């Protein structure tokens with residue numbers, strides 16, 4: 001059983017359950033009316049961007065708490081930007097990555113090498129590691145990499161040989177190309193706007209093609225997949241798919257929307273898009 005569920009959405013907000021904690025946060029896509037207005041009063045706390053960035057009722061929340069989603073234990077905490085250390089819209093991708101790694105294990109002598117770029121708090125890294133992948137987890141934020149290490153320990157994976165790297169994606173990939181390091185599977189979630197380790201500016205529109213070209217150069221001779229996700233408005237499933245096809249060549253390509261989901265009566269809430277490139281199918 002997952003400790004996460006979308007409970008309702010509407011009027012530009014979403015109501016989500018993270019274990020014992022119910023939170024209301026902004027969500028521009030929720031342009032409809034809430035379906036269960038009576039539920040919203042039971043929220044433990046809420047966050048809004050009405051007059052700056054504000055939590056209401058943050059004192060009612062524990063400083064950190066732990067939930068289990070798709071078999072991965074994750075430590076959560078409220079950040080000043082309204083993030084919690086998890087993007088639940090990526091949960092189906094964790095499952096897909098886990099399945100692909102497990103399937104590949106049956107046909108290979110060595111563990112598939114998985115590279116997670118812009119890897120945040122590590123959910124996808126840990127799902128891949130649980131499936132037996134040799135993982136490399138990279139993020140420019142030292143704090144986020146520490147958070148991912150904490151999550152690895154919570155899952156008994158602190159001795160699993162995961163490479164945790166604090167670095168800028170472009171600089172790291174260029175060095176990996178020079179060193180001749182190769183990976184069988186890559187996940188990348190480029191931010192609309194982000195900063196590398198030394199403040200290097202990353203803008204998806206400007207940088208994503210170069211990043212994908214570098215990803216192409218670090219792919220092994222028998223790659224499994226490259227998954228590209230985005231939360232940037234305008235980066236639709238087809239646009240992500242076209243980017244993968246143009247950078248990596250024709251292969252089996254699929255794409256779709258990332259969704260926040262709850263029970264059968266709860267409206268699915270689109271929260272970004274994904275595309276997947278699979279080799280040799």
Ligand SMILES: C[S@@+](CC[C@H](N)C(=O)[O-])C[C@H]1O[C@@H](n2cnc3c(N)ncnc32)[C@H](O)[C@@H]1O
Pocket residue numbers: 086087090117118119120121122123138139140141144167168169170189190191193194195196197200201202231
């Ligand atoms: C949208 S979040 C990724 C969310 C994550 N993939 C997930 O689903 O949980 C963006 C992450 O990219 C990192 N980041 C931003 N610019 C970067 C850069 N130039 N190099 C490496 N990481 C960067 C940020 O520190 C942040 O953790």
